[in-house]
Amino acid sequence: MVIDKILRDKNIRFKEKAEKIKVILTDVDGVLTDTGIYYGPQGEALKRYSVRDGMGIERLRRYTGIETIIITGENSAAVKSRAEKLKMAEYYLGVKDKTEVLEIIKKKNGFVKEEIAYIGDDSNDYDVIQKCGFTASPADGMSFIKEIVDYVCETKAGYGAFREFAELIMAFKNVT
Structure with missing residues (x-):
């Protein structure tokens, strides 16, 4: 069937891309959070994170050596706290131009485009998505982002x- 061939070809492309990945970069709002912001009694911003995404970050590190790096325009204590809890060696908060930070990460770590995965959901991710080797969007990402990424999550x-994308990469690296 034509559909089977298309799916098989797509999986081959995914596998080729996933095998090269050494780091995953992620946005926060709209990827690690549900885009909602809650405010505490003192006006502090509170965010809801999925424990499953956190486990995906830990599994990537433990079983593949792949680190996760946050790049977000948000500059909040909640994001910093989450990055530290997940033992992220690098995270970038209050970012205005994500492509500039991408170049810093590449230079600092010696990564090339094909070794970098990125998951994002909105206009501030558009340019950086086009400069990474394997890209994804959550199911509810903006349509113009879903049109340009390699993989659109079902979640x-x-x-x-994030966990779904992490598990996809691990599966193509034969890690379960």
Whole structure:
């Protein structure tokens, strides 16, 4: 069948891309969170994170050596706290131009485009997505982002989309 061939060809492309990945870069709002912001009694921003996404970050590190790096325009204590809890060696908060930070990460770590995965959902991710080797969007990402990424998750942001992308990469690297 034509559909089987298309799916098989797509899986071959995914496998070729996933095998090269050494780092995953991620946005926060709209990927690791459900895009909602809650405010505490003192006006502090609170965010809801999926424990499954956190486990995906830990599994990537433990079983493949792949680190996750946050790049977000958000500059909040909640994001910093989450990055530290997940023992992220690098995270970038308050970013205005994600492509500039991508270049810093590449230079600092010696990565090339094909070794970098990125998951994002909105206009501030558009340019950086086009400069990474394997890309994804949560199921509820903006349509113009879903049109340009390699993989659209079945899962929504903040409910395990990052974990789904992480598991996909691990599966293509033969890690379960």
